[in-house]
Amino acid sequence: MRRILSSVRDGRGFDIVLVAFPLGFLFLMAGLPLIYNVVMSFQEVDMFSLGTFSRPWVGFKNYVDLFAQPETLPILYNTAIFVVGSIAGQFLIGFGLALFFWVNFPGASWLRGLFLVSWVMPGLVVGAIWNWILSGDFGVLNFILKDSGIISGNIFWRSDPHYSLYAVIIANIWLGTSFNMILLSVGLSGIPGDLYEAAELDGATAWQRFWTITLPMMRSTIGAIIALGLIFTLQQFDLFAAITSGGPNNSSNVTQYWAWDLSFRQYDFAKGATISVIMIVFVMFASVVYVRSTRHEVRG
Amino acid sequence: MAIRKFAVLGALALAGVSLFGLSAKAEDVKLTLWSLDKDIQPAPNLVKEFNDQHNGITIEYRLIQFDDVVTEAMRAYATGQAPDIIAVDNPEHALFSSRGAFLDLTDMIKNSKVIKPENYFPGPLKSVEWDGKYFGVPKATNTIALYYNKDMFKAKGLDPNKPPQTWDELVEDARKLTDPAKNVYGLAFSAKANEEGTFQFLPWAQMGGGSYEHINADGAVKALEVWKTIIDEKLASPDTLTRGQWDSTGTFNSGNAAMAISGPWELDRMTKEAKFDWGVTLLPVPKEGAERSSAMGDFNWAVFSTSKHPAEAFKALEYFASQDDKMFKNFGQLPARSDISIPETGQPLKDAALKVFLEQLKYAKPRGPHPQWPKISKAIQDAIQAALTGQMSPKDALDQAADKIKAVLG
Numbered sequence: 001m002r003r004i005l006s007s008v009r010d011g012r013g014f015d016i017v018l019v020a021f022p023l024g025f026l027f028l029m030a031g032l033p034l035i036y037n038v039v040m041s042f043q044e045v046d047m048f049s050l051g052t053f054s055r056p057w058v059g060f061k062n063y064v065d066l067f068a069q070p071e072t073l074p075i076l077y078n079t080a081i082f083v084v085g086s087i088a089g090q091f092l093i094g095f096g097l098a099l100f101f102w103v104n105f106p107g108a109s110w111l112r113g114l115f116l117v118s119w120v121m122p123g124l125v126v127g128a129i130w131n132w133i134l135s136g137d138f139g140v141l142n143f144i145l146k147d148s149g150i151i152s153g154n155i156f157w158r159s160d161p162h163y164s165l166y167a168v169i170i171a172n173i174w175l176g177t178s179f180n181m182i183l184l185s186v187g188l189s190g191i192p193g194d195l196y197e198a199a200e201l202d203g204a205t206a207w208q209r210f211w212t213i214t215l216p217m218m219r220s221t222i223g224a225i226i227a228l229g230l231i232f233t234l235q236q237f238d239l240f241a242a243i244t245s246g247g248p249n250n251s252s253n254v255t256q257y258w259a260w261d262l263s264f265r266q267y268d269f270a271k272g273a274t275i276s277v278i279m280i281v282f283v284m285f286a287s288v289v290y291v292r293s294t295r296h297e298v299r300g
Numbered sequence: 301m302a303i304r305k306f307a308v309l310g311a312l313a314l315a316g317v318s319l320f321g322l323s324a325k326a327e328d329v330k331l332t333l334w335s336l337d338k339d340i341q342p343a344p345n346l347v348k349e350f351n352d353q354h355n356g357i358t359i360e361y362r363l364i365q366f367d368d369v370v371t372e373a374m375r376a377y378a379t380g381q382a383p384d385i386i387a388v389d390n391p392e393h394a395l396f397s398s399r400g401a402f403l404d405l406t407d408m409i410k411n412s413k414v415i416k417p418e419n420y421f422p423g424p425l426k427s428v429e430w431d432g433k434y435f436g437v438p439k440a441t442n443t444i445a446l447y448y449n450k451d452m453f454k455a456k457g458l459d460p461n462k463p464p465q466t467w468d469e470l471v472e473d474a475r476k477l478t479d480p481a482k483n484v485y486g487l488a489f490s491a492k493a494n495e496e497g498t499f500q501f502l503p504w505a506q507m508g509g510g511s512y513e514h515i516n517a518d519g520a521v522k523a524l525e526v527w528k529t530i531i532d533e534k535l536a537s538p539d540t541l542t543r544g545q546w547d548s549t550g551t552f553n554s555g556n557a558a559m560a561i562s563g564p565w566e567l568d569r570m571t572k573e574a575k576f577d578w579g580v581t582l583l584p585v586p587k588e589g590a591e592r593s594s595a596m597g598d599f600n601w602a603v604f605s606t607s608k609h610p611a612e613a614f615k616a617l618e619y620f621a622s623q624d625d626k627m628f629k630n631f632g633q634l635p636a637r638s639d640i641s642i643p644e645t646g647q648p649l650k651d652a653a654l655k656v657f658l659e660q661l662k663y664a665k666p667r668g669p670h671p672q673w674p675k676i677s678k679a680i681q682d683a684i685q686a687a688l689t690g691q692m693s694p695k696d697a698l699d700q701a702a703d704k705i706k707a708v709l710g
Contacts, residue, residue, distance in 0.1 A: 047374035048399055079393035097399045108591045137483060137556065156538040161689045164542075247493040248541040263370060265494075 003084070013050050034280065040273035062274040068095025071250050078165055079254040081235075085166070087229040089173035091222075094180025101181075102188050112185065115178040123175070127242020130171035134158055134243065161251035164244045168252055171239050176232060180225055187221030188214070230286040234279060255279050309334040329612045331359045335387035336366050341389035344385060346620050348388065353619075356681075359385075370395070374457045377401050385616060387439055387599045390427035391495070391677070391679065394669035395601065397430035400576050402612055403603040405617075406433045410503060414618040422429050423596040424636035427666035437617050440627060440637035442563045443594045443664040444500065445548070445568070445636070445656055446470075450577040452477055452484070452558040463559075463581040467526050468614035470559075473512045474535040477558035484629055486535040488548040488557035491527065491684050496544050498667065498677040499595045500561060501527070501684055506593035506665055512676055515683070515696040515705060520670045524687050531688050541688055563597065564657045567650050580653040584658050596664035598636070624638065628654070634661070679704035 006182075023101050041062055042056040051160045052234075066072055101112045114130035118126070133140045136156035157167035191214065199209050237256050240246055246253035246261065263272030320556045332352035334348050336662070347361045362383070364372050364539055367622065370392050376382045377396075390398065396402045416703075417425055424438035456476050464470040472487025490496045501523070502512065530536050536557070540548065545562045545564035551561035553573040561583070570578065583594055624635035628642045634657065637643075642658070644651045663706020670676060683701035688691040 047400075049371070050374060050378055052378070135397070137537050137551075144539070159538045159541040159543075161691070244542055245493060247685060249493070249689045249691055250411060251689070264367075266678055267370070267374075268675075 032162075037273050037276050037280075038198045040270055041061060041277045043270055045273070050269060058270075061272050066271060067275050073254070075255060075258055078250075078252065079167060080291050082169060082172075082236075083179050083230060085169040086172045086176065086233045087226060088228060089169065090176040091226065093173065093177045094225075095184050097177070097181040098184035099195040100186055101185060112181070113176045115181060117178075118175055119178045119182075120177075120194050123236070123238025124242055126171065126175050127239045130167075130239070131158070131243050132175070134167045134171075158244050159248055161248055164248065164252035168239050168243055171243060172233065172236055175236075175239070176229065179232075180229065181182075183228075184218070184221060187218045191217045192223075220293050224290055227286045227290030227293060231283055231290075234283060234286075304435070315573055317582060321523050328356055328358045331357060331607075331609060331610050331613055331616060332362065332383035333385040333387075334364050334369075334383045335357050336364055336369055338363065339388070340631070340703060342620075342627060342633065345630070346623055349623070349660035350352045350616060350619050352361035352380070357609075357615065359616060360704060368674060377606065380606065382604040382606050384603060384609060384613045386437075386604065387600055388602055390424065390438075390596065391667040391669070391673045392475045393427055393600050393602065394430050394673065395671045398671040399427075401603055401612075402435040403605045403607065404433050404435060404496070405437070405603065405614065408611075409434050409437075410616045412614075412618060415621050419637050419639040421638050421664065423660050423661070423664035425471055425594070425668050426602050427669055428602070430669060436600040437566060437621060439599045439601050439620070440633040442565060442597045442634055442666070443657060443660050444545075444561055444563045444583065444661045444698070445594070446581050447552060447560045447562060447566070447653075448579055448581065449558045449574075450554070450579055453557075456558075460577070460579070460637045463579065464584050465581075466588055466590075467523075467583050468584050471526060471529055471535070474559065475533070477537050478533075482558055485537050485551070485557045487561070487674060488552045489540060489561040490543060490545045490548050491540050491682045491688055492532075492544050493685050494544075495677055497684050499597065501680060502667060503583055503593045503595045503665075507583070507591060512667070512670075512680070512705060513709065514702070515680060516695070516702040521569040521695050522586065524684065527684070528687055530568070532584070532690075541685060553574060557642075564632075564634060567653055571647060571650055578649065580656040582656060590630060592660075594660045594664045596661075597665050598633070598664060606668065623669050634658070638662075651710070652696070670709075672693070674707045675706050679708070 004013065042057060042059060044058050044061075045055055049055045069235035080234045096116065097112075101108045106283060136142065136154050136159060139154075139157070141153070141157065142154045146154070155163055157163050195213050195217075196209055199213060234256060237260065240252065240254065240257040244252040246257045255268070256279065258281070259272045259275040262275065326552065333347060335343035337547070341344075343681045344361050346364070347359045351358055353570070369386075369388060373386055373388065373396070384403075393402075398599075409417060417434070420438055424441045428434055428436035428438060446463065448463045452462075453460040453473075458473060458476060464473045470487070475709060476486075478484065478486040490500050503517060504527070505511065505517070505520035508521075508523045510520030510523075514520070517600035530542065531538065533636060537543075538546075548557075549560045549562040549566050549570075551557045552562075553570055555576065582592065585592055599618050603610055603617070607613050621637065624637050625642075627633050627635045644652060647656075651678035665675065667673060678702040682704075683692075683697040685696040686700075687697040
């Protein structure tokens with residue numbers, strides 16, 4: 001008895017308690033809902049059976065039905081474009097800004113902080129503002145583009161099926177850029193300055209220093225940020241609700257918005273859960289990348 | 301954050317309960333009522349007046365948001381915590397009635413001196429029916445008609461007292477009124493991919509001889525072709541596809557659209573914002589003398605079948621119905637009753653509009669009723685959007701919708 005007690009106080013038992021507590025917490029708060037969601041995707045669920053567990057088991061019927069629907073593949077394709085477009089835009093602009101502020105001109109840190117405002121704003125507010133900016137007849141964006149002579153007629157960002165998805169991507173890039181910039185700034189400031197001094201003495205150009213020092217040293221940060229970006233863009237729902245509602249004709253619909261639409265607008269909870277399960281697979285993949293990329297981090 | 305919200309809610313609920321406990325006598329029957337009405341709208345005020353009568357029944361009011369009405373009610377019903385009375389949107393009514401969640405009120409209505417089926421407009425009444433029985437009482441009603449800017453009619457040489465009566469006239473007038481140089485579109489309406497799109501399109505389909513069961517009828521295809529003409533020729537803003545009725549009519553109020561299709565809920569804002577002479581006319585029909593039709597909106601009262609005090613709950617509904625005559629004056633909403641004549645408000649534009657809407661209400665048809673309405677509606681929305689974006693022809697789009705609806709109807 002005493003052995004066990006002392007082991008809990010200081011020894012293997014203590015380690016086990018330390019591990020068990022977060023694991024139990026994770027299981028309760030994330031694991032159970034996840035399992036519940038997977039179970040639901042194999043059942044037939046409507047509003048009235050939502051409160052019970054004894055629902056008809058339909059096996060893979062939901063999955064089969066889902067992929068038989070004509071809109072499924074376009075929506076998955078849209079999701080891929082949305083994720084790739086958003087992450088590429090957020091990362092490139094974020095990296096550019098981070099490098100810019102790294103130069104450390106007067107007021108740089110102050111300005112960098114201001115950039116975070118976009119990240120702090122609630123998605124629905126951002127969506128409402130972009131809704132006005134992108135509006136076809138009186139939108140600010142069209143006004144600027146027309147006045148600078150880039151376009152001759154108004155582009156109906158929200159209502160033209162060729163543009164609607166890109167309208168949301170533009171808004172999402174704006175929303176996520178500052179977060180990318182801050183994380184990348186942290187990564188940049190972690191690179192020891194003497195590396196650059198040594199390289200400069202050896203005659204390396206700025207371009208060579210960027211490719212041979214900055215990028216390799218940032219590898220784990222970049223991996224983490226892209227994985228986080230994947231998770232955040234797959235979670236992005238508010239902008240779709242505020243700007244296009246997935247329309248017109250599903251041209252800007254993505255899986256996360258579709259899952260909500262099926263569950264809470266058409267009350268087909270099983271299909272909604274089925275889409276979520278498909279998304280979980282992708283997010284799991286991103287999580288593995290994230291965990292692997294942060295594994296090499298040196299902790300002081 | 302969520303925890304704090306619940307704590308506040310809990311404290312409020314406790315405060316509410318204790319207040320009611322103090323004011324209500326020990327033997328009072330307590331009812332709960334859920335509705336989406338805010339404090340300037342009918343429900344909470346009716347509840348307050350009802351409680352002030354001290355007739356041994358006390359109603360506890362709870363406000364729910366529009367988007368949450370169905371999900372909240374379902375969850376509460378599934379877990380046995382449903383309220384006694386609820387206000388539910390009319391196309392969702394059948395979903396509850398068909399599953400036995402609402403109480404059959406047919407016998408109570410038969411014996412009632414206040415609520416008489418013959419006093420209601422046929423459309424709203426039909427929305428509370430299921431299987432030939434009454435599962436609720438219409439709370440209020442609304443419909444859509446055509447608003448038009450008389451000043452713009454004059455400016456373009458059109459007779460301001462002769463608004464378009466047929467689809468052809470509507471398109472023709474819209475062509476004349478559209479003025480891209482001044483940022484003016486001929487017409488504003490909503491083809492959004494939600495219930496609003498269905499709400500606006502279904503009357504057109506019905507006027508053309510279609511219905512949700514026959515959404516690909518020739519007349520309905522014609523209706524969608526007219527819509528497509530309006531969008532393709534830019535007689536209405538391309539944003540019509542993603543904009544709701546409230547925002548679309550906003551462009552009418554600001555003088556950027558010469559006509560608008562919307563309902564009486566716009567009247568108060570329009571009297572305030574529109575700086576021009578405007579009028580309302582009945583929705584144009586396919587051909588002169590063709591059958592009229594319109595959409596029917598707004599909520600119904602219902603009693604949950606799990607209520608422990610159905611008789612008292614019905615008494616409350618009787619009281620609410622007895623106050624229907626004050627509804628337009630106090631809250632600007634239209635009672636679903638054909639036996640009540642609404643007194644004038646003193647504002648000539650509003651009173652003239654009211655007359656048109658009351659006339660239009662006679663042709664209002666409910667959506668459904670069908671327990672799977674959201675799926676039927678979704679099929680119609682998809683067809684509208686596919687046709688208007690040019691990805692399918694109106695005929696193909698509606699054929700596809702008809703197939704989807706057939707699968708739902710079984």
